[in-house]
Amino acid sequence: xxxxRVPQDANKTYSGYGTKVVYAVxxxxxxxxxxxxxxxxxxxxxxxxxxxxxxxxxxxxRRAMSGQTSPIEYFMHKRYxxxxxxxxxxxxxxxxxxxxxxPSVFEKLSPSVMQRYAELFxxxxxxxxxxxxxx
Amino acid sequence: xxxxxxxxxxxxxxxxSGVLSxxxxxxxxxxxxxxxFGLAGAMSFAYLPFVRLGHMPLIAYRMFPAYLxxxxxxxxxxxxxxxxxxxxxxAMAELDDFLANGQVVGIQMSVFFAPxxxxxxxxxxxxxxxxxxxxxxxxxxxxxxxxxxxKRIAAKDLEKARFAKGVLAPKGLVHFPLQMPxxxxxxxxxxxxxxxxxxxMLHAPPFIGLKGIRRLSAKICALGKKHDKKYIRHFLGHLxxxxxxxxxxxxxxxxxxxxxxxxxxxxxxxxxxxxASNRMTAAGDAWRMFALACAKAVKRREEAIDLEAIAGLLRxxxxxxxxxxxxxxxxxxxxxxxxxxxxxxxxxxxxxxxLC
Numbered sequence: 001x002x003x004x005r006v007p008q009d010a011n012k013t014y015s016g017y018g019t020k021v022v023y024a025v026x027x028x029x030x031x032x033x034x035x036x037x038x039x040x041x042x043x044x045x046x047x048x049x050x051x052x053x054x055x056x057x058x059x060x061x062r063r064a065m066s067g068q069t070s071p072i073e074y075f076m077h078k079r080y081x082x083x084x085x086x087x088x089x090x091x092x093x094x095x096x097x098x099x100x101x102x103p104s105v106f107e108k109l110s111p112s113v114m115q116r117y118a119e120l121f122x123x124x125x126x127x128x129x130x131x132x133x134x135x
Numbered sequence: 136x137x138x139x140x141x142x143x144x145x146x147x148x149x150x151x152s153g154v155l156s157x158x159x160x161x162x163x164x165x166x167x168x169x170x171x172f173g174l175a176g177a178m179s180f181a182y183l184p185f186v187r188l189g190h191m192p193l194i195a196y197r198m199f200p201a202y203l204x205x206x207x208x209x210x211x212x213x214x215x216x217x218x219x220x221x222x223x224x225x226a227m228a229e230l231d232d233f234l235a236n237g238q239v240v241g242i243q244m245s246v247f248f249a250p251x252x253x254x255x256x257x258x259x260x261x262x263x264x265x266x267x268x269x270x271x272x273x274x275x276x277x278x279x280x281x282x283x284x285x286k287r288i289a290a291k292d293l294e295k296a297r298f299a300k301g302v303l304a305p306k307g308l309v310h311f312p313l314q315m316p317x318x319x320x321x322x323x324x325x326x327x328x329x330x331x332x333x334x335x336m337l338h339a340p341p342f343i344g345l346k347g348i349r350r351l352s353a354k355i356c357a358l359g360k361k362h363d364k365k366y367i368r369h370f371l372g373h374l375x376x377x378x379x380x381x382x383x384x385x386x387x388x389x390x391x392x393x394x395x396x397x398x399x400x401x402x403x404x405x406x407x408x409x410x411a412s413n414r415m416t417a418a419g420d421a422w423r424m425f426a427l428a429c430a431k432a433v434k435r436r437e438e439a440i441d442l443e444a445i446a447g448l449l450r451x452x453x454x455x456x457x458x459x460x461x462x463x464x465x466x467x468x469x470x471x472x473x474x475x476x477x478x479x480x481x482x483x484x485x486x487x488x489x490l491c
Contacts, residue, residue, distance in 0.1 A: 001390060120300060
């Protein structure tokens with residue numbers, strides 16, 4: 001890539017957070033570090049995946065409100081996690097996490113397990129136990 | 136409290152190679168980021184359909200995280216300190232000790248717990264690298280190579296970031312050079328590194344190197360038969376994201392490697408290296424075309440996606456790269472024409488003398 005062709009698309013995600021560095025060649029073909037405000041391509045794929053997680057989280061929030069799923073599912077999507085990642089983070093089997101997504105099982109979860117979920121999601125324990133009042 | 140003296144923050148393209156370049160330079164062995172990337176043999180490609188990340192196969196354009204931290208010191212014969220912890224309190228206390236001794240410390244951390252990242256980028260990615268350079272009023276000063284300036288992070292957040300759980304958990308990893316060798320002759324190290332990379336890309340088992348690229352392009356062709364449009368869109372977006380994540384810019388690793396080959400040419404004067412560098416630049420541009428085509432498919436949701444064309448672009452990347460690695464394998468036939476010495480002067484011991 002030539003220096004003058006390095007994209008400067010002013011990505012929204014990165015605005016206020018400075019620039020990134022890429023390697024590009026000058027007219028003499030020498031490599032150098034060049035600062036860039038981003039490439040639209042990066043923004044498109046990032047927004048797409050973030051949007052997907054947000055949709056899933058919103059759907060889980062509504063279902064959690066009406067008692068069809070547990071708040072864990074909402075926070076899982078909100079934190080860009082999937083079942084595998086969540087199970088790995090909790091250090092328990094995937095089928096157990098899946099079970100915890102059932103409202104009936106969730107209500108009977110021990111405080112210590114609940115606390116571990118809260119730590120993993122980086123939220124207050126109350127957000128899980130009193131989900132409806134807090135979210 | 137203490138802040139490290141005379142540490143110069145530099146802005147780099149990639150976290151792990153950036154951290155190592157900064158640490159080595161700080162300890163008197165001035166290696167650029169491309170040099171670090173090339174010498175450690177970080178260049179790669181892997182498509183592992185049986186390893187799943189968020190319903191998507193694992194795709195990597197470089198060696199796995201922490202590979203460089205292990206490989207570079209070994210190749211450069213640098214005594215290197217590496218430690219992981221099970222107890223976070225102890226890890227933080229020891230970090231304070233290192234800082235108090237004037238050491239700057241490389242760490243592994245989770246992006247999710249780093250408040251200085253843009254919120255949309257705070258994925259639970261646990262293998263980010265940065266350097267802690269000091270402590271001020273209870274906050275830590277972080278030299279993060281993918282940011283322009285020194286960042287601050289609260290002790291509480293840093294502890295969480297260093298002990299995030301899940302895939303690739305950092306387990307409080309700290310690392311820094313203990314003792315630099317007196318002199319290093321770079322040429323044999325460059326030759327070995329290039330040979331290893333070329334061999335891996337050409338002859339590694341399936342899923343890795345050129346075979347991985349071919350397998351992935353076949354997979355893209357076949358996507359339409361099995362999956363709906365939404366999945367295809369996510370799959371293509373995922374390919375690009377793995378290429379881009381945390382600031383490497385489409386095909387970014389290819390440009391870093393091209394810069395490495397150019398630097399090697401300047402040191403050794405063998406024209407094959409210059410030719411390979413130019414072609415690697417072309418490969419990087421081809422990867423960018425591929426990323427652009429994927430992003431277009433993601434953006435224009437209503438239009439039909441031409442999977443054949445996208446797979447064709449990917450195959451082309453593989454073809455360009457194949458010729459480069461074959462060219463690089465011919466390097467052994469040529470002797471260095473530069474008579475100038477390419478030895479690195481360096482002799483600086485770590486402040487932790489007890490470990491030297």
